[in-house]
Amino acid sequence: MSTGRxxxxxxxxxxHERKVCxxxxxxxxxxxxxxxxxxxxTPDGRVLLCKRxxxxxxxxxxxxxxxxxxxxxxxxxxxxxxxxxxxxxxSIEGVLAVYSIPHLGQVQVFFRAGFxxxxxxxxxxxxxxxxxxxDEIPWExxxxxxxxxxxxxxxxxxxxxxxxxxxxxx
Amino acid sequence: MSTGRxxxxxxxxxxHERKVCxxxxxxxxxxxxxxxxxxxxTPDGRVLLCKRxxxxxxxxxxxxxxxxxxxxxxxxxxxxxxxxxxxxxxSIEGVLAVYSIPHLGQVQVFFRAGFxxxxxxxxxxxxxxxxxxxDEIPWExxxxxxxxxxxxxxxxxxxxxxxxxxxxxx
Numbered sequence: 001m002s003t004g005r006x007x008x009x010x011x012x013x014x015x016h017e018r019k020v021c022x023x024x025x026x027x028x029x030x031x032x033x034x035x036x037x038x039x040x041x042t043p044d045g046r047v048l049l050c051k052r053x054x055x056x057x058x059x060x061x062x063x064x065x066x067x068x069x070x071x072x073x074x075x076x077x078x079x080x081x082x083x084x085x086x087x088x089x090x091s092i093e094g095v096l097a098v099y100s101i102p103h104l105g106q107v108q109v110f111f112r113a114g115f116x117x118x119x120x121x122x123x124x125x126x127x128x129x130x131x132x133x134x135d136e137i138p139w140e141x142x143x144x145x146x147x148x149x150x151x152x153x154x155x156x157x158x159x160x161x162x163x164x165x166x167x168x169x170x
Numbered sequence: 171m172s173t174g175r176x177x178x179x180x181x182x183x184x185x186h187e188r189k190v191c192x193x194x195x196x197x198x199x200x201x202x203x204x205x206x207x208x209x210x211x212t213p214d215g216r217v218l219l220c221k222r223x224x225x226x227x228x229x230x231x232x233x234x235x236x237x238x239x240x241x242x243x244x245x246x247x248x249x250x251x252x253x254x255x256x257x258x259x260x261s262i263e264g265v266l267a268v269y270s271i272p273h274l275g276q277v278q279v280f281f282r283a284g285f286x287x288x289x290x291x292x293x294x295x296x297x298x299x300x301x302x303x304x305d306e307i308p309w310e311x312x313x314x315x316x317x318x319x320x321x322x323x324x325x326x327x328x329x330x331x332x333x334x335x336x337x338x339x340x
Contacts (some may be wrong), residue, residue, distance in 0.1 A: 015254065016239060029237075030240050031203040031204065031237055031238060031239070031240065032203075032204055032238050032239075032240060033201040033202075034201065034202055034204055034277045067199075067201055068201060068202050068277065069186060069201075069202075070200050070201065070202060070272075070275050071272050071273075071275075072270070072272060073270035073272055074268055074270050074277055075270070076270075084185065095265060095267075095268050097265075098244055098265050098268065098279055100242070100243035100244045100245070100246075102240075102241050102242060102243055103241075105240050105241075107204045107238065107244055107277070107279070109268055109277070109279075160331070161330070
């Protein structure tokens with residue numbers, strides 16, 4: 001990222017090793033990145049899955065989810081990903097789960113959601129998009145472990161209230 | 171961060187503007203940063219607050235919270251912050267709330283927690299650490315809006331189950 005001479009040391013006043021530029025003292029903090037996604041379901045309990053058209057795990061099924069962008073909220077990010085990957089307009093009900101993937105430096109926030117409008121279609125990153133009843137979910141063809149975790153958390157949360165404070169209070 | 175010549179454009183296959191090095195094509199993604207914290211309470215309902223010894227908002231009261239480090243889980247990060255700021259060993263009960271602060275590029279994950287061991291003390295970033303009953307909380311001297319939001323979410327969640335999937339399932 002830089003042609004500067006970085007060294008690994010603990011900056012003054014810090015408690016952790018950082019990449020510090022030996023020339024100017026710039027500290028290149030590295031933090032985990034938030035991923036936002038949703039389990040979008042119909043009133044009769046079918047969930048929306050997307051067949052990945054891109055690497056990694058092309059051809060496997062996933063939930064609409066992706067890296068959060070600067071300047072958006074977690075809810076807006078999850079809604080954007082549902083639109084980009086599945087051309088679905090969703091309404092978010094609450095926080096379903098928060099997963100950490102330390103070796104990837106990811107924090108994944110999953111929401112429980114419904115359809116705000118009918119309709120969905122494959123976006124540019126999806127080969128196909130479909131609704132699956134619980135017993136139809138292609139468990140052996142899911143793209144990532146957290147897809148299964150989030151689906152199971154969705155199943156377990158059925159009918160239960162979720163944290164109401166997912167959105168910033170006024 | 172670099173002496174390279176960055177330009178703002180949409181990289182091939184992307185849908186958003188990024189900082190791209192005009193020389194080598196390196197894409198400097200910028201993502202919101204996760205903050206992890208907790209509302210730590212005693213069985214009789216007093217909550218742990220820390221009086222900040224550092225800027226910003228020095229002298230104001232806050233919950234133990236801070237930027238998540240690479241390689242840790244959200245729960246481990248919240249426990250680390252409770253130790254660093256309040257010398258408290260905590261046990262996490264579940265996800266209390268997820269707040270987005272778009273203008274700061276932050277995603278804040280707050281947990282409901284108790285004390286795993288008795289005792290607490292001011293860490294290097296705190297002038298003082300104390301337990302407050304609900305009616306004693308210094309509402310006018312809280313450091314950040316999300317401190318109030320998280321305290322109110324804690325109050326509203328009393329006795330209620332929280333998402334069980336805060337930790338990665340096995």
